[in-house]
Amino acid sequence: MVALRVTVNYLMSNWRLEVSGRTQGLLLGLVLFNVFVGDTDVGIECTLSKFADDTKLCHVVNMLEGRDAIQRDLDRLERWARVNLMKFSQAKFKVLHLGCSNPKHKQRLGKEWIESSHE
Template identity: 75%
Template sequence: MGSSAPSPDDTKLCGVVDMLEGRDAIQGELDRLERWASANLMKFNKAKCKVLHNPKHSYRLGGEWIESSPEERDLRVLGNEKLNMSQQCVLAAQKANHVLGCIKRGVTSRSREVILPLCSALVRPHLEYCVQLWGLQYKKDMELLE
């Protein structure tokens, strides 16, 4: 293993861009982050840097352009440029249904005393993980998770 400089992992920069001033403000913050990292002998892994937005505007970190992406995963939560979490709900429901299928195939007892603790321990975490962050916007998403 080679030696590498520490990196400021999981740095987030957020802003609204409805005019050129907003774009310039975000670029200014990116420049400030790059100066901070350099002053602290750190560097960003620019290959992992993404801009989650409508690709009308481009941004740089240091001398490199940051790639634009229509959706990104953070803390295992998938969001898109509109912060719509519907796809995250679909993925959570799929995982929960997969675990339910495993329980159904692997457990012969159907008694409440056996099934309820299994569902609480193995299924609910998939449905509840970071649910506060999801901020469910649509009734269909809530119904899917229920």
């Protein structure tokens, strides 16, 4: 059992016990979730892909400006989550580095450094 509540325009619903972390198979739940996260890409410089509860931030980094653009967007996403009383799962965050001569810049979400994967 998980206790859940919904926040819209700074108004919060009462707590409700649910069997799982999110309602499965309910179309209205998915629609409301997509409406809620619809503004996550406001001000984002890089490519932001969203599908259900999965978010990917992508950008080509061949100069320091590209690295800085990704970090600015990660900072924006972290602020969005804080304002909307949500959290990103740190355990699921990964930075994927592609290419032989990739300098493998480190990125952070909030105060936590993100683990890197290398291809």
